[in-house]
Amino acid sequence: MSNKKFNAIVTAVGMYVPDKILDNKYFEQIVETSDEWILTRTGIRERRILENGATSDLATLAAQDLIEKHNINKDEIDALIIATVTPDMFFPATATLVQYKLGLPNVWGFDLSAACSGFLFALQTGASLIESGRYKKVLVIGADKMSSIVDYTDRNTCILFGDAGSAFLLEPTEDYNLGLKNSILRIDGSGKDYLNMLGGGSLNPSTHETVDKRWHYIYQDGKAVFKVAVKGMADVSVEVMEMSGLKSEDVAYLVPHQANMRIIDATAERMGVSKDKVMINIDKYGNTTAATIPSCITEYYRAGKLKKGDNLILAAFGAGYTWGASHLVWAID
Ligand code: COA
Numbered sequence: 001m002s003n004k005k006f007n008a009i010v011t012a013v014g015m016y017v018p019d020k021i022l023d024n025k026y027f028e029q030i031v032e033t034s035d036e037w038i039l040t041r042t043g044i045r046e047r048r049i050l051e052n053g054a055t056s057d058l059a060t061l062a063a064q065d066l067i068e069k070h071n072i073n074k075d076e077i078d079a080l081i082i083a084t085v086t087p088d089m090f091f092p093a094t095a096t097l098v099q100y101k102l103g104l105p106n107v108w109g110f111d112l113s114a115a116c117s118g119f120l121f122a123l124q125t126g127a128s129l130i131e132s133g134r135y136k137k138v139l140v141i142g143a144d145k146m147s148s149i150v151d152y153t154d155r156n157t158c159i160l161f162g163d164a165g166s167a168f169l170l171e172p173t174e175d176y177n178l179g180l181k182n183s184i185l186r187i188d189g190s191g192k193d194y195l196n197m198l199g200g201g202s203l204n205p206s207t208h209e210t211v212d213k214r215w216h217y218i219y220q221d222g223k224a225v226f227k228v229a230v231k232g233m234a235d236v237s238v239e240v241m242e243m244s245g246l247k248s249e250d251v252a253y254l255v256p257h258q259a260n261m262r263i264i265d266a267t268a269e270r271m272g273v274s275k276d277k278v279m280i281n282i283d284k285y286g287n288t289t290a291a292t293i294p295s296c297i298t299e300y301y302r303a304g305k306l307k308k309g310d311n312l313i314l315a316a317f318g319a320g321y322t323w324g325a326s327h328l329v330w331a332i333d
Contacts, residue, residue: 006172008127008138009179009331013298014066015166016058017285018050024159031155038159043261047162047286049147054088056097058165058291059143063102066167072137074102077169079138080109081126083118083290085197085319086144087111098141107139115195116257116318118142118290119166120185120326123314126170127180133172141167142290149197151217160259161218162286166294173331178309182243183326184236191228191321194221229263229317234270236325237315241271244311244327248272252310252330253300257317258282258292267315289318301332308333 023046024035038044050058059082067074080095087094095109114121119142126140143165152158173179199215200206210216233256241251254273256264261282268278279296288295293314300306310330317323 004131005133006131006174007176007179008130008170009173010168010328011171011332012066012070012072012169013167013294013301014062014064014069015164015291015295015298016061016065017048017164017295020049020051021046022049027155027159030152031158033155033159041262042160043264043282044159044286045283048164050145050163055084055086055143055145055165056088056094056101058145058163059084059094059098059141059167060101062141062143062165062167063098063139066169070169072169074104075106077104077107077137077139078135079126079129080104080107081112081122081138081140082109083112083114083122083140083142084144085113085115085118085289086146086148114318114322115320116259116287116289116292117185117316117320117322117324118318119293120183120314120316120324121322123168123180123326124183124185130170130172136172138170139167140170141165142294144289144291146287146289149216149218151214154217156222157218157220160287162288164285164288164291164295166291166298168294178329178331181327181329182240183324184240184243185324186232186236186322188321191319194224195219195319226260226263228321229259230266232321232323233257233263233267233315233317233325236323237267237271237313240325240327241313246311246327250311251277251313252306253277253279253312255279255293255296255312255314257315258285258296259287259317263317271313306330306332
């Protein structure tokens with residue numbers, strides 16, 4: 001028996017992507033690559049880059065979009081969680097900076113670090129605050145300025161990432177058929193060597209040497225991560241469907257983290273979900289880390305492709321390793 005007082009439903013959505021576009025042709029000029037290689041190996045055509053500002057600006061603009069489009073009273077927001085691996089600074093938390101920029105008078109909050117699974121972890125955390133009955137309006141934001149940690153001389157990684165922010169508002173309902181139903185979330189630190197940023201933390205504080213070794217940029221062993229990402233994402237997606245008693249035909253959309261089109265296709269295939277039921281925006285934005293899942297949902301909702309009661313399976317895999325899948329029932333008419 002569940003001891004939830006409420007279910008958490010998504011009642012408002014918002015997003016922000018910067019105007020500046022880097023297309024695949026741009027990368028042909030700066031590293032040895034081709035539009036054809038990038039498109040066929042990843043599914044990415046272009047990505048957006050924030051020229052001025054930081055992750056707190058991406059998060060603030062996404063939240064402002066949500067607040068304006070859904071007429072939300074800022075005074076009522078009582079918690080704020082920001083999933084990011086590119087905080088403005090180590091401290092204070094980006095959540096505090098966003099609180100200040102948005103002018104939220106009655107909120108507490110924090111940053112959550114789970115790389116590309118960050119939004120799923122933040123969604124479950126925010127939902128738990130709602131389910132307990134103690135909080136009524138929780139803002140959950142995924143935002144990353146990946147361009148601030150991308151090495152634009154490394155063709156293995158520089159083509160993959162973009163900048164974006166996206167926000168969800170969670171509120172309580174006593175209709176247990178709606179909102180966040182089940183999540184399976186996992187971490188495994190044995191993956192630390194395959195996807196990381198070595199420099200700047202307490203293990204390797206910033207020095208001239210860490211800069212010379214390019215340790216303040218993303219490092220990824222793409223092949224190693226690819227294999228575990230396919231298995232990790234597919235396993236938990238299938239498991240969460242079983243947990244919720246869903247067959248593939250009951251799923252309105254798979255909402256996968258947008259890291260690589262081939263990982264997305266393999267996950268959908270394992271779930272038995274056809275391509276037209278998979279949310280995609282990797283072609284336009286690349287991998288925006290914590291912003292991929294909420295920005296996909298925001299765009300599909302705004303295009304009129306979602307209806308109340310739709311079963312969404314959200315799935316992600318990221319550095320750590322971190323991974324997970326969630327069953328979310330759409331609640332906005
Ligand atoms: N342009 C042209 N060639 C490139 C390239 C680029 N931008 N990037 C890498 N290559 C080369 C490699 O150097 C390698 O050459 P080699 O065989 O001479 O050594 C070759 O292409 C194949 O590299 P490989 O790493 O096997 O490619 P891939 O098909 O695995 O694709 C990724 C690389 C990064 C796109 C892919 O591995 C991936 O998406 N990994 C997982 C990402 C992920 O899910 N991360 C977790 C969340 S962030």
